[in-house]
Amino acid sequence: MIEMPVEVSANSGAGAERAKERVRKGQAPIVPARGVAGNALVLVIAIMTFLSCLTLGAVTMVRDTAAAWQTQIAREATIQIKPDEGLDMEAALAESASIAGGFPGVTGTRIIDRNATARLLEPWLGAGLNMDELPVPRLVILTVDRASPPDFAALRSALTEKVPGLILDDHRTWVDRLVSMSRTTVTIGLTVLALILLATVLTVVFATRGAMAGNGHIIEVLHFVGAEARFIAKEFRRNFLVTGMKGAVAGGFAAVLVFLGFSLWSSRNLATPQADQAMALFGNFSIGVLGYAGVVFIVALIGAITAATSHATVVAHLHGLEVRQPDG
Template sequence: MDATRERTQAAARKPVDRPAAEPALPPTLRRNAPLVPTDSAASRSLAAVIAILTFLAGLCAGAAEIVASSAGQWQGTVAQEVTIQVRPAPGRDLDADIARADAIAKAEPGIAATRVFSKMEAERLLEPWLGSGLDLSDLPVPRLITLKLGDQTPDLKHLRAGLTEAMPGVASLDDHALWLQRLSTAANTFVGIGVGIVALVLVATGLAVAFATRGAMAGNREVVEVLHFVGADDDFIARAFQRRFFGLGLRGGIIGSAAALAAFALAGLLARNWRSGPAGDEVEALFGAFHIGWRGYASVMAIGVIASLVTAVISRLTVRRFLA
């Protein structure tokens, strides 16, 4: 029993022969660089192209959002008012006709308030077309009455019929429906053009990525052949290219989106500085305060993400076609 224990302990103390470590590969056979290098001049150029295209697409999307929101505000403001036009007629008292039209409008349910334009105010409205300094006293300049609509929707057909019956050929009602329709058409056209430009920019991004991917495949042809030789399939190679180009697209998309948001922030700051002058008032009346809102910010950031996804998908499809 003691002899058996001693043999066991002696065997445990005996050094075990281990296989020798495999020799390290020579430096010429090592590959420390990734399959698709991202720090090359071509990769940096592609990231810059994606950033520029994303910046342009973000500007188009933000501008379309500004126009859409401004058009909505214009339509909301104009839709809250209608206008009565009272024309001078021979043998009629213009002031009496204006007072009668104003009384008919105030008697209509749904009309919150009325405002009669004076003769001087009516003539001032013609200055953008006729210029200032003209004597319009001899011209039959119509007089205007603006009606502000209340919460209750008025019956404009009934009001128009009442004006026509009381003062035929003298008073008429304009609900601005034609102008609102044209404004809506123009705003929708501009938004459609912006969406089309964004789509074209994304197509251009895809084409640039396709050419860059084919160039990277041609430059790494020997590496791809070695990977095929050791058993790597096309999916493995395509995933490697997809990861690398997705990183490039994400970098360019983030830079382009951030630059577009910074441009809108700078435009808003300049608009606030210009607001004290007449030019600033006109710019603010047309485009607001250059504030794109949460939808604009979301659309600009979404374009950056979409650009990176397009980069990944196009690179994978290009690799699959190259290997086919």
Template sequence: MTEGAAVERTQPADTLPPSLRRNAPLVPTDSSASRALAAVIAILTFLAALCAGAAEIVASSAAQWQGAVANEVTIQIRPSPGRDTEADVAKATELARDAPGIAGTRALSKTESERLLEPWLGSGLDLGDLPVPRLITVRLAGGDPPADLPALRQRLVQALPGVASLDDHALWISRLSTMANTFVGVGVGIVALVLLATGLAVTFATRGAMAGNREVVEVLHFVGADADFIAREFQRRFFRLGLRGGVIGAAAALGALALGGALARLWRASPAGDEIEALFGGFEIGWRGYASVVLIGVIASIVTGIVSRVAVRRFLD
């Protein structure tokens, strides 16, 4: 056989369409529809991972705020006619300092107490004639024995009746906890909706692939292939698509979160950075945040495989 005849014999096999070549996959993954589905999964995974990272940032910042607020209480001394306010402040400071479980006290001066009203009243006002309460910050030790705040409140009421009051910030901590839990719950709900959207997209893509490969499926049934074999083929291919999209989306989310943390650290010394840190904390999600982002990428690929298998079985049945 001449060399030209050999070339002529092998040429028709090389020019066959991809779907008819030997060892061609049942569900092609390099088609335009497959690439579009992988892009959709990547985008949805990116959005879900960003929501999870943001929820973790809020939860971490709220925990830091609650820890800082819970470790400190405030004693308020209201000016009263006929009483020496400075003496009342000194008496309340002494009572707090002598109480067990107290790490330190600091009495704010009259000027410092008036400056605390500037965010609401503005600066430049003369508050000298107003009965501005004096504040004493009390830092709790947090060790053993713990601070007995009810006993300290009772001693203040007995020593300075109608003048001194103790605020343990319980209401503020409760509201902060409620706000953080609400935000985290909303983030979890958004993640669930995004995963649901991923499942719907995979369902429609699977039905389209089944319709486009109807002749191949019928031939497989004719030669004895059962529904489980066909479903496994579709599940394997769509799982790879989901894994590709999940990896791309999770990697993009990790990059965005890392970039946000780097920018926050870069702006930390500026006034804008101080405002961002006061609102969002240190912009650090920790290992749990990064783990949740990676987990969402894995879940997206698993959802893709499971949904494709269910859609194929329903189509075949």
């Protein structure tokens, strides 16, 4: 570490200019040379950025998947008819489809036949299911006009009048639960993201204080001969901005690789049970253009936070020196 023999005198302005010139030329660096501590800070920032990008990407996927679920559920309704003694199931299905199909707001009806019903139950009850041995309800799927949905209360009344025991499910309960779940998940994700950014700020604060402690005598001499606080803070801000951007870019790039890897895996495993279940929950693991734009935003944000936090820490430290050692 190079000493800075600057003599504090009445001509402090000239002394400050000479000291600042030596700093600019690198003869008396304010910020210690990069070493183990600097490399560790880059690694910590890279990890924080990686976790932040993963959190933001997960929130984006949950939001997009929930929106797709909500759209799909909201455009359909289901008529469920339970088997009963003396009930002609096929006639009841046809009549229900006919009544619903003529109702304003219903754009189409589809009866789930026996074979399709057996396939729906196959994952739980096995293949070769005899529909006559179990009281399995039969379904009619209604396609709903989302812009002008039907009056479900009137439709339910008209259907139950003709087919007693019929159940009309408009999926509103599921939509409400889905919206609540997605909002809760997004809130938790954003809270985690905020905590990660807070941890990044605290890490930079401690790193800046450590750097100031390493060259404390140079900083104090510069300050008391008249160097502006913004000049000293600028040196730290520039150094920490470079450090922060290196770590942030590395962490963001690693997160992009993870997202691309999951997307590639899902595209190569289409039509497999594992991929079908994963895609039903998370979509195709693609965060889309907005997701990748969010990664770029996180990288820039963490770089800016690193520089701003370092600047504020140095200014606060110099203010503390003035309070502890007032003029005169």
